[in-house]
Amino acid sequence: MLTDRFLLGRGRERLSDGDLRELEAAVTQMRDVPARHVLVRRGEPVRQATLLVEGYACRYMDDRDGRRQLLALHVPGDFIDLHGFPMQVLDHDIATLGPARLAFVDHAGLEAITAARPQLMRMLWFSTLLDAAMHREWIFRLGRLGSEGRVAHFFAELEARLAMVGLAPDGAFALPMTQADLGEACGITGVHANRVLRRLREDGLLAFAAGRAEVLDRTGLRRLGEFDPAYLYGGAPWSRAD
Amino acid sequence: MLTDRFLLGRGRERLSDGDLRELEAAVTQMRDVPARHVLVRRGEPVRQATLLVEGYACRYMDDRDGRRQLLALHVPGDFIDLHGFPMQVLDHDIATLGPARLAFVDHAGLEAITAARPQLMRMLWFSTLLDAAMHREWIFRLGRLGSEGRVAHFFAELEARLAMVGLAPDGAFALPMTQADLGEACGITGVHANRVLRRLREDGLLAFAAGRAEVLDRTGLRRLGEFDPAYLYGGAPWSRAD
DNA sequence: CGCTGGGTTGACACTCTTCAAATTTCGTGG
């Protein structure tokens, strides 16, 4: 099989074995790409869906001065540009963070498979809506939280998502991101990201250095970031954390 | 017909006449609701899709202290909770701004119609992805812009969307929102929203008072808000504004 | 009329940015 993380945490369990097999069969062309490699460019036609097998990818937009705003982060098992299937063109760019391994499904193949399988199409739809739910949480993070809360929320989300696909044993995981990148995700400068990380470490909540993150106090981190994993639709109860 | 704005600017033109007719036929129960009325509550099962026929609706989340962050605004012609169809439960609340008129389609009806019409399902999917594209733009707005840019971007987007459904003649439109609401959309306080609005008015870009907005200088407003309407997928060319 | 909610303004505190420099880490070629 392609990867045992294929669509984990993305509604995979809703699929019949037949649906899942057929979808996996349509996956072709495994490919490795280097770090900081642009995968999809805004405005260019998308002809295939890209599955992230290993590594991280991010969506982003640049402002007038060329400064980047990260919009989303993808972890192994995610389709990173499935919205390109109904949209045909994307409104933003997508790139790898560190080196990554990808696999592809042609839109033509998706079309053929899903035409006869409404349930499969609905599940792919669901997967893109999960991205939208995370977008909303990022809006909340940027609109209502201060810098410490934002960084805490960022790592709390990432840890929760990686845990769902078995990649964050004991709350520790590799993350090939600089402090400047983190700033671009949280709407703060790289310099300030550095100061925030120091405080989080001093408070015993989180350690992030040398491309490796470790959640030291998950409860405290989630409280500070006002993070409640319910929006990841992993089965958690629906009440906002406090 | 229900409303001539039904799904305008939402991919309506991609539908065959048959698709559109069948979808409209499934719409039932016109209902009027007052201002500031909660339509969907986070965590509660959604059994129908709600079409906004007249007025405005907003999606929002509250932080720990009960302060609101707006996540999205909806204009007439939009389905406001279509993501509840694949998701079944929403991760946020939805409420009206001013008084509004709604219509509904049962999920059961949607299921029946779309099972045999993959193209229709794809178009509904597309509509929800348009919401995701707007979410991304809101992330950009909050992450990269200062307070003036945020407010400018907010009004630029709203004017563009309303123009797509014929509701912003000469860049003027009704908007039953307080300055505090505006602040909740832009991640600033109501007090600061007031000061920003004054400056925009003094600069001849935008007038917003007494529930009525008027874009005085569309080019200038879009420049200040770094706004490029391409992400609304209305056919504009794909190059970021400057 | 007086109440109430929204709008307006001023003064001050605080968060975060900016700029600059020093330090450490990392990747690469010798």
Added chain:
DNA sequence: CCACGAAATTTGAAGAGTGTCAACCCAGCG
């Protein structure tokens, strides 16, 4: 394995941008 240069991190000091608090104004409405 070491030396070197580039990139990333760390720290300090000063300044810009927003938040907070408080007062006042105004219009709509009971």
